[in-house]
Amino acid sequence: MISLQNVSKTFEVGKKKVEALKDVSVEINKGEIFGVIGFSGAGKSTLIRCVNLLERPTSGKVIIDGTDILTLNKKDLQKVRQKIGMIFQGYNLLKTATVYQNIAIPLRLEGVPAAEIRERVKKYLEIVGLADKAKSYPGELSGGQRQRVAIARALAHEPEVLLSDEATSALDPTTTEQILELLLTINKELGITIFLITHELDVIQRICDRVAVMEQGRIVEQGKVVDVFTKPEHPRTKSFVRNKDVFHVPEAIKQQLEKSGKLVALTFLGESSKDPFLATIAKKFDILPSIIAGGIDQLKDQSVGNLLVHLKGTEPEIQKAISYLQAEEVLVEEVSNQ
Incomplete structure (x- = not known):
């Protein structure tokens, strides 16, 4: 038009x-x-x-x-x-x-x-x-x-x-x-x-x-x-746009968390924001996910969930969990090295 x-x-x-x-x-x-x-x-x-x-x-x-x-x-x-x-x-x-x-x-x-x-x-x-x-x-x-x-x-x-x-x-x-x-x-x-x-x-x-x-x-x-x-x-x-920096995790805490795993920013779209993905990966893989910060934003036609999560476990198990989340169309951004 x-x-x-x-x-x-x-x-x-x-x-x-x-x-x-x-x-x-x-x-x-x-x-x-x-x-x-x-x-x-x-x-x-x-x-x-x-x-x-x-x-x-x-x-x-x-x-x-x-x-x-x-x-x-x-x-x-x-x-x-x-x-x-x-x-x-x-x-x-x-x-x-x-x-x-x-x-x-x-x-x-x-x-x-x-x-x-x-x-x-x-x-x-x-x-x-x-x-x-x-x-x-x-x-x-x-x-x-x-x-x-x-x-x-x-x-x-x-x-x-x-x-x-x-x-x-x-x-x-x-x-x-x-x-x-x-x-x-x-x-x-x-x-x-x-x-x-x-x-x-x-x-x-x-x-x-x-x-x-x-x-x-x-x-x-x-x-x-x-x-x-x-x-x-x-x-x-x-x-x-909201990103990992909005969570404002103190550097000292971030460094402490990174010693036992990895920090990831997860974005869930629409209906996926209602699925218990963290509970699922805790059962499927040898990791312990912990929510550090998060929130939900409402767009015109759908909601977007944002979580900063600490994945505690070995590198191989963490990567398996990340691959699983990505296959389920969860957006994953690794922030542990930021």
């Missing part, structure tokens, strides 16, 4: 040229939630603003439904933009307008009939759970409620694509979870394609189907969330 092909963007700051995007290519399928993650300055905001040409690429193609919108005239481009809604970190609401007016005014400017405006405002306020706030002003609402108004405003244009520019980064964890649940509902029930950018791994894990990782204006890794999450390849991706 959306294809960014070899997109580059250069800004001129004084006499200096700054390359915000460098030959970026991304494909976003109809109906999916695609996320881009990166630290500040990676080029995420510039990239997402290229989709609706709020930022015009220096080079490359921006293809939506088979049309390179960079080739369109102003009138035709406006028609395409009407199919693309956008929500921002700062909400961008009119402070002196009511919730109803914040949603209705843009529709009125588009020439939508008054009766239809009333229907749309009512419909989308109900969808975002704010049907009773139509007469309120933004200053009377919480941050999460203001973001819901912004989402309703974007949905009122009945877009095919929703762009989310760090929409949850200013919210507390509970409110963030509520907004993410709302985005999942919008994607599932309205069939709207969502393209979001964030610096928060939890957002990617929670709702995205696929993800791209950005660093210094480039895409350094991309793929299905479960693949990128469990088998990161690029150093920048590894800095985001």
